[in-house]
Amino acid sequence: MYCLLQVLLQKNGVSNGTLYKKTFIEHFEQAPMYVAVFTFVGFAVGTIFGYLRDFMRAWGLEKRNIAAEREQQKDFVPLYQDFENFYTRNLYLRIRDNWNRPICSVPGPQFDLMERVTDDYNWTFRFTGRTIKNVINMGSYNYLGFAETDVNALKTVTIELEKYGTGVCSTRQEMGTLDKHVELEKLVATFLGVEDAMVFGMGFATNSMNIPALVGKGCLILSDELNHTSLVLGARLSGATIRIFKHNNMQSLEKLLRDAIVYGQPRTHRAWRKIIILVEGIYSMEGSIVRLPEIVSLKNKYKAYLYLDEAHSIGAVGATGRGVVEYFGMSPDDVDVLMGTFTKSFGAAGGYIAGKKGLVDFLRTHSHSAVYATSMCPAVAEQIIRAMKCLMGLDGTTQGLQRVRQLEKNTRYFRRKLHEMGFIIYGNDDSPVVPLLLYMPGKIGAFARRMLEKNIGVVVVGFPATPITESRARFCVSAAHTREMLDTVLNALDELGDFLHLKYSRYSKSSHPELYEESRLELED
Amino acid sequence: KRVRDTRTKLAPAYHLILEGILILWIIRLLFSKTYKLQERSDLTLKEKEELIEEWQPEPLVPPVPKDHPALNYNIVSGPPTHIITVNGKECINFASFNFLGLLNNEKVKSAAQASLKKYGVGTCGPRGFYGTFDVHLELEERLAKFMRTEEAIIYSYGFATIASAIPAYSKRGDIVFVDEAACFAIQKGLQASRSNIKLFKHNDMADLERLLKEQETEDQKNPRKARVTRRFIVVEGLYMNTGDICPLPELIKLKYKYKVRIFLEESLSFGVLGEHGRGITEHFGINIDDIDLISANMENSLASIGGFCCGRSFIIDHQRLSGQGYCFSASLPPLLAAAAIEALNIMEDSPDIFQTLRAKCERIHKALQGISGLKVVGESFSPALHLQLEESCGSRENDVKLLKRVVDYCMNSGIALTQARYLEKEEKCLPPPSIRVVITVEQTEQELDKAASLLKEAAQSVLN
Numbered sequence: 004m005y006c007l008l009q010v011l012l013q014k015n016g017v018s019n020g021t022l023y024k025k026t027f028i029e030h031f032e033q034a035p036m037y038v039a040v041f042t043f044v045g046f047a048v049g050t051i052f053g054y055l056r057d058f059m060r061a062w063g064l065e066k067r068n069i070a071a072e073r074e075q076q077k078d079f080v081p082l083y084q085d086f087e088n089f090y091t092r093n094l095y096l097r098i099r100d101n102w103n104r105p106i107c108s109v110p111g112p113q114f115d116l117m118e119r120v121t122d123d124y125n126w127t128f129r130f131t132g133r134t135i136k137n138v139i140n141m142g143s144y145n146y147l148g149f150a151e152t153d154v155n156a157l158k159t160v161t162i163e164l165e166k167y168g169t170g171v172c173s174t175r176q177e178m179g180t181l182d183k184h185v186e187l188e189k190l191v192a193t194f195l196g197v198e199d200a201m202v203f204g205m206g207f208a209t210n211s212m213n214i215p216a217l218v219g220k221g222c223l224i225l226s227d228e229l230n231h232t233s234l235v236l237g238a239r240l241s242g243a244t245i246r247i248f249k250h251n252n253m254q255s256l257e258k259l260l261r262d263a264i265v266y267g268q269p270r271t272h273r274a275w276r277k278i279i280i281l282v283e284g285i286y287s288m289e290g291s292i293v294r295l296p297e298i299v300s301l302k303n304k305y306k307a308y309l310y311l312d313e314a315h316s317i318g319a320v321g322a323t324g325r326g327v328v329e330y331f332g333m334s335p336d337d338v339d340v341l342m343g344t345f346t347k348s349f350g351a352a353g354g355y356i357a358g359k360k361g362l363v364d365f366l367r368t369h370s371h372s373a374v375y376a377t378s379m380c381p382a383v384a385e386q387i388i389r390a391m392k393c394l395m396g397l398d399g400t401t402q403g404l405q406r407v408r409q410l411e412k413n414t415r416y417f418r419r420k421l422h423e424m425g426f427i428i429y430g431n432d433d434s435p436v437v438p439l440l441l442y443m444p445g446k447i448g449a450f451a452r453r454m455l456e457k458n459i460g461v462v463v464v465g466f467p468a469t470p471i472t473e474s475r476a477r478f479c480v481s482a483a484h485t486r487e488m489l490d491t492v493l494n495a496l497d498e499l500g501d502f503l504h505l506k507y508s509r510y511s512k513s514s515h516p517e518l519y520e521e522s523r524l525e526l527e528d
Numbered sequence: 529k530r531v532r533d534t535r536t537k538l539a540p541a542y543h544l545i546l547e548g549i550l551i552l553w554i555i556r557l558l559f560s561k562t563y564k565l566q567e568r569s570d571l572t573l574k575e576k577e578e579l580i581e582e583w584q585p586e587p588l589v590p591p592v593p594k595d596h597p598a599l600n601y602n603i604v605s606g607p608p609t610h611i612i613t614v615n616g617k618e619c620i621n622f623a624s625f626n627f628l629g630l631l632n633n634e635k636v637k638s639a640a641q642a643s644l645k646k647y648g649v650g651t652c653g654p655r656g657f658y659g660t661f662d663v664h665l666e667l668e669e670r671l672a673k674f675m676r677t678e679e680a681i682i683y684s685y686g687f688a689t690i691a692s693a694i695p696a697y698s699k700r701g702d703i704v705f706v707d708e709a710a711c712f713a714i715q716k717g718l719q720a721s722r723s724n725i726k727l728f729k730h731n732d733m734a735d736l737e738r739l740l741k742e743q744e745t746e747d748q749k750n751p752r753k754a755r756v757t758r759r760f761i762v763v764e765g766l767y768m769n770t771g772d773i774c775p776l777p778e779l780i781k782l783k784y785k786y787k788v789r790i791f792l793e794e795s796l797s798f799g800v801l802g803e804h805g806r807g808i809t810e811h812f813g814i815n816i817d818d819i820d821l822i823s824a825n826m827e828n829s830l831a832s833i834g835g836f837c838c839g840r841s842f843i844i845d846h847q848r849l850s851g852q853g854y855c856f857s858a859s860l861p862p863l864l865a866a867a868a869i870e871a872l873n874i875m876e877d878s879p880d881i882f883q884t885l886r887a888k889c890e891r892i893h894k895a896l897q898g899i900s901g902l903k904v905v906g907e908s909f910s911p912a913l914h915l916q917l918e919e920s921c922g923s924r925e926n927d928v929k930l931l932k933r934v935v936d937y938c939m940n941s942g943i944a945l946t947q948a949r950y951l952e953k954e955e956k957c958l959p960p961p962s963i964r965v966v967i968t969v970e971q972t973e974q975e976l977d978k979a980a981s982l983l984k985e986a987a988q989s990v991l992n
Contacts, residue, residue: 070840070841070842070845071842072842073817073840073842075784079787079789080754080755080756080757080758080759080787081756081758082697082758082789082843083846084756091849102656102657103655103656103660103848104658104660105660105662105664105665106658106660106661106662107661107662108646108647109646109647109648110647110650110651110652110653110658110659111648114658117662140658142653142657142658143652143653143657143658143659144652144653144858145652149650150648150649150650150652151648152645152646152647152648154645157645157648157649160644160649161641161644164637164640164641164644164863165637165641166606166607167606167607168607168609168631168632168633168636168637168640168831169631169636169637169640169831169832169833169863169864169867170631170827170830170832170833170867171608171624171827171833172608172624172625172626172631172827172828172831173608173623173624173625173946175601176598176601176949177602177623177948177949177964178602178604178608178612178614178621178623178624178944178946179604179608179624180601180602180603180604181604181605181606181607181608182603182604182606185603204685204833205684205688205853206857206858207685207688207852207853207856207857208687208688208857211688211691212716217589231856232852232856233852233856233857236720236852239720240716240719261576261580264579264580264583265571265576265579265580274583275585276585276586277586277588278585279588305580306583306584307585308585308588339588340588345650346650346651349650350648350649350650350652351649351650351861352649352650352651352858352860352861361589361591361592362589364592364599365589365590365592366589367598367599367601368592368596368599369951371687371712371716371954372687373598374598374712374949374950374951375687375711375712375713375951376685376686376687376713377686377687377827377833380833380861380864381607382644382649382863383649383650383861386649386650462657462658
């Protein structure tokens, strides 16, 4: 019955099935038309009330709660356009209590939230001093469960923190390269199966500071529609020409590649110096996995370079957690630049770039981060080392592999159950990032608040991080979640889905109950 | 009787023939092939395939020569504290920006350990999605209270602080007046903002005033546009590249005269200048509300990682939704935030360390005067000095090699120094090659004197 749910969407183009070693199932179901209509109506009502409120505030009928410019600087050019902040003031502000929720414990599978109330409709918050304990965490990027405080697990980190302290106070090229960094880089290179790697202190900065070092004027960047802000910023800072292809759509990418090579640079028609394709392993808002085999075959055919950002996929997919390269059964030599972050699956902070020795040597000399930015804290480096050793089995246990297997099981279970219940879920069946579509702006606030009342912490996202009609709740499944926790969440979702009418899927169990009856015996867990 | 003439009047013969020809012509045009101009110059499939075959891209990265100075970097074994082990040799550390010596402080480390036990290492999420910890909120409150501003916001990386703050306020079409010697992070922030950049000569207020006057005359030509164009001045408190301070009182006068906002970057001056370490505003005794935004990183005096911006809520709150390094990046690991809070406690409890640091800087500044071949660049109370060659020997490469020999001489005798590193092709105004000398509170007077005399010796033997 699961096959009924295979909807390989037209907008992703037709896939070339022969390159894939296992089935590639992605879902991007469209909601019925009335949903889009109601979404627009919801935004329209919000906007009208927004104008009304602004009007009342301008004429002093309502109190102005926002901070204002200094008296002495009132005749300066205004810092913000009133209109730019319209959305923030009138729409975001109403449901602002669902973001920036402070926590006061380790972000493991359960955490403690600080209770926060507002007396003036979200303009200001006040802490009551109480904590909401043991809230199930469906929002933190803790895929392999390495965000833990177990004393044995953190033994080496404690020792290194005592030895090295917290700061480094210098850049990589001056006096900031510690032996810990060298050890970490060797380990990362071994883990990924490449010649060499280089680590940086911040994942965002890894992209924004290294892409300008690799490409410059006269080069072409082909970037996916839904790439992360750090990739977009890096591409913009490099000064190269940027062209965007439709999300995960190989026909769109091929057309851009052909046109680029045949027609050259705009107006001068000189040949491009090089062409680089920027993609991510798992897209965090869609939950989709990149079509790596097809992209690699395209890149080999047209002699382009591939930059793969594995922020969410390293550790989370693949039989032993080596990322999308392993997931598709390919070799790391197929990708020119392997980039990733340590924040998500390794419970630390920072990023890396790995590849051939020539590439990494070039980055050691020309990367902005190596020359001007402080290197990574050694205690954080130790956390990554111990997590990676655990994953690779070098600590003598099979814990790493168990975590990867557990994550896979949890992902499949969670996604299958949500499909059966009738929600619209986006993304690949194997991705631990699960976006659940809410669509209407009113439901965003309602969903997050009610889930918190049931002691479950979720993340909701709306415009401008997503298209205006596709607001969603995003779940991050973790290897540390037990079956009971997932069941609690699923039951709560079931109840809430009925209450808020979120079960839009037309292929769900609830709309065709008769078809699912006999198959329940066949489906093993 | 009026009878409608119902008979159709026959048109003259030539009229009919003309219309007939016209109709036939229209029919012909409708059915003939349309000629599109592109089709004639469009390439055939075979030609396209040939072009694709022939095209050869550059290699992804150019090869790097094996003796490139940056490839043979120093490896430090163990913590980069006062006594540092570089490349296997023990030296006294004159190269790490550990101004207040807090890198090895026991209280700071135990605060970090306590935080590690409670929170683990990473935060696993950005600030908006359960990445906000109570330590972050506490650190922001403490920083705001320490700097006596309304609000502070913390970033997880020092470089990203000013590079995300500037584009959050200054957009395409706005004007930014920036000092020539501004550090690279400011330059990247300006590039990301896509505003008009106007460089003025380093610390030259007359040059800045000239630029502002020019802008004023421009404004009078187009008052409507001027009313919506924001203007900013970006300066550093203590310049990393030249070691001197900006003339803040004059800048404040210019600010109110020409209605420009000031963004102050205090990475080196936070925790160094001022009676209590509050930076250059305390040093000059200026009301902190006169500065629109102060940005600093916590990687120098506070011996942690990350950065912060502080100022009035009206300004800082905007970054919580539009600072890219804040919204789209994971938050600072809590152990580093706890370390920063403890470091702040130490700074507040013992304000005499700033005076001690300044005294040491004065001492070594005096001691380094008169070295033949090298000149000292920087204020006498600046803890980060540069030693530049008095006379260049022709090319930058040779200068760098010469300075390397001086540094190696010192390293072999037990003083760890480093050259200031820059990306030569990317900097707007590349400073000349120099040796960085960093003074910390932990260095004793004997060590300072030893360093000065060693540098004299090195300069003597290498440069003469």
